[in-house]
Amino acid sequence: MNEIKHHLTDALLMAYSAGSLPEGFNLVVATHISMCDECRARMHEFDTVGGAVMDAEAPEGLSDGSFAATLALIAAEPKDAIVAKPAKGDLPAPLQDYVGGNLADVKWRKVGGGVRQAILKTDKSASVRLLHIPAGAQMPDHGHRGTELTLVLQGAFKDETDRFGAGDIEVASEDDHHQPVAEMGQDCICLAATDAPLRFNSWIPRIAQPFLRI
């Protein structure tokens, strides 16, 4: 893997640790952390902040039978089995759960211009998809109404801001406008999540928008 240059923001990591992100964003964050030691360490930091917040709470009284009730729960199901790790696939583990297997199991649909996508099932607060962009192909030029996270799994793309290679994540917000172009040489596969519809500049993608669910 090439060196990761574009990481999660502190805000995303803290929101992930606090548990306030949409499910689709959690998936992108968890997938990046699976690929990035640096952000894994930062996640542990934010979890430690959460632990300190909880630890500092003024204790809330429990009902009298609470400890006994907990022991009863334990007696009903004493210990977690140590589950064997599944054989490593070609996708990071959190993504494998959503795809239901490896890259070869992804159910792609054509969306035009040689680009294929697979929408992954999450709750409605954000939409998350895998994108397969042929080497050298362009995505439609667009702006954002909310936050868009794009994590590169394979290949690379360039846009007005920078170059994004495998493991890199681009965090785009309302002020950002870009046109990602896949690099020559290898098809680019990305995991992309948005919490609001994109803003397209040309009418063709605008007409297609309801069908593509972008």
Next chain:
Amino acid sequence: MAWVTHLAAIRDNQDQSAFAEVFGYFAPRVKAFLMKSGASPDLAEDVTQEVMATLWRKAHMFDPAKASVSTWIFTIARNRRIDVLRKQRRPEPEDLTWGPEAEPDQEDVLALQQESAQLGEAIAALPDKQRELIVRAYYGELTHSEIADATGLPLGTIKSRIRLALDRLRHQLK
């Protein structure tokens, strides 16, 4: 540090008195945390019992070189909250290839536990307004963009303490 020994006693000897002490300290804090996060007192009580039962069941997964006991309990409580209150799945990062089976280095454990305690002290020492913002973020009251404003706080200097301990740890494991 003491809680780490309690967890080991629960894991190795199913020690109920160690569990009772952990319960006595943490369960009322977990309940308070869940209530502040929007759970009713009854729901918070039920979820707290589940969290503490999970601690017992997963004691073999606790790695004192990666987290303090309060950090670990926080992550269990947070995940239950997402599950129960938000009815959402929680994608977790892939486990690293090194597991809790490997006996962690005692020096790393000690360093990490100390750093975690210091982080708690540093947060407590923040001016009220700043501390309030962090606390509200962890109750799930702030959106991602509201948190973006909060991360401009001097949290960076606080976090760097824990970063050093974790960095040292990761390099040893590589």
